[in-house]
Amino acid sequence: MRKIIHVDMDCFYAAVEMRDNPAWRNIPLAVGGSSDRRGVIATCNYAARRFGVRSAMATAYALKLCPDLKLVKGRMALYQQESAKIRAIFADYTDLIEPLSLDEAFLDVTESTLYQGSATRIAEEIRFRIANELNLTASAGVAPCKFVAKVASDENKPNGLCVITPDKLDAFVRQLPLKKIPGVGAVTVQKLQQLGLQTCDDVRRYPQTELQKRFGKFGQVLWDRAHGIDDRPVQINRIRKSVGVERTLSADIYSVEDCDDVIEMLYVKLNERLIAHQQKHNGGRPPNIRTLGVKLKFSDFQLTTVEHRYPSVHRSAFKPLLEEAYLRANGRGVRLVGVHVGLADKEQHRQLDLPLVMHN
Incomplete structure (x- = not known):
């Protein structure tokens, strides 16, 4: 474990x-x-x-x-500095750190001998140091696997700790609402509810083959999560070919303007993820940019992506990509909007020109 x-x-x-x-x-x-x-x-x-x-x-x-x-107005340079300080605290307890963004990360402390190997004590000490040294608060989840730890960290927010020990894992997961599983968006929740599936316990009683037939590969992921299974390791050197963010909408939208409003919101998160990638993989240096892209999923679940080469990241560059993608809608509504940045090989030198402000 x-x-x-x-x-x-x-x-x-x-x-x-x-x-x-x-x-x-x-x-x-x-x-x-x-x-x-x-x-x-x-x-x-x-x-x-x-x-x-x-x-x-x-x-x-x-x-x-x-x-x-x-x-x-945001002060991104300051947030980056504070994030680096938090990361330095993590490093005092383990080398196995997987940052997800500036403000969250997974830590694997399986082999740690600190505090007699108690992950709970380590989490408490990390939270204490963040409060004492940085005058900020953090919430933490401790569990035998990544997805349960992430769910647990949200259980007692703000400034809380939730520990799911191996003997409590099954009971915790069994009663878990499906909407709390990372990756289960609003549209998927609606589809699951139509099948009478509200909790992980409901999924456990549902035929596995039927789940896979209806949801494809994600059906197997959902089955595993409902049984408390998540074998993904904490990845410290994950090589990423792209950085992106997307949103599944609660209701279909029917215009380029509405889609562009969603991209305006997504651009903030894209900004944050690029900065996190910069800290994690590039030693603080800007990543090498190869392409920019826009993804749309239509009301019939068909996906389309438009991607073109760009030497840098600009908010305005996503508009013509969106317009090209939306031409393929042919009257269909849009249920998902996404944006992404394709990363070049390290030997290719591109310049990142991403404004560190929250608006244009």
């Missing part, structure tokens, strides 16, 4: 801003772009979340939900 810790910072960007500006600690606060420039929310504190404000939400809509929302 592995001992996996998933550490997830609490509203990271907003937490840094509240730490540096104490007057903002008890008011609704969001980091993001301005409403008059089609900006989006990068993250927000828990006071803002009580009004329904969420990350990737259009700033203009967030201000309608919470008129007193304090909006601040």
Whole structure:
């Protein structure tokens, strides 16, 4: 059995801003772009979340939900510095670290002898040091596998710890709502609910072959997760050929403009993932860019992708790619929008020109 810790910072960007500006600690606060420039929310504190404000939400809509929302421009360079400090704390406990973004990572402490090999004690010490040294809070999940550790880290947020020991793994997974499994989006949840599947226990009673027939390869993944199976190791040197982000929509959309609004939101997350890749694989150097691409999934589940060579990353470059992809809709609605960056081989030298702000 592995001992996996998933550490997830609490509203990271907003937490840094509240730490540096104490007057903002008890008011609704969001980091993001301005409403008059089609900006989006990068993250927000828990006071803002009580009004329904969420990350990737259009700033203009967030201000309608919470008129007193304090909006601040992101300081990405500072967030990168704080993320590096957090990573340095992780490294005191294990070399097996898999960053997922600036504010979360998997740690494998299976072979650690610290604290008599207690993953729980290690997670507690990491959270204590982040609070003591950086004046920030983190939540953590401890489990025998990655997906359960990730789910557990969200159980007692903010500033919480959830430990799922091997003897409790089966009971925890059995009652788990399927929507909490990473990779199960809103549309998949709807399809599962139509089949009467709400929890992992429901999936366990459903025919495995039928699940695979309806959901393909993901059907097998879903079956495994419902049984608490996740053999993926913590990957410290994963070679990525692309960095991307996508969103499955709760309702189909029917215009290029609506699709472009989704890309506006996705671009913030793409920005963050490129920076995380830069830290993890390139020693802080910008990655080599080969292509930019846009992916659409239509209402009949057909996928289309348009990808062209670009020497750098610009928000404006995604618009003509989107327009080309949308020509293939032929009246169909769009249920998923995605953007990605293709990475070149290391010997190919490209320049990353990605603005580190949350709006254009």
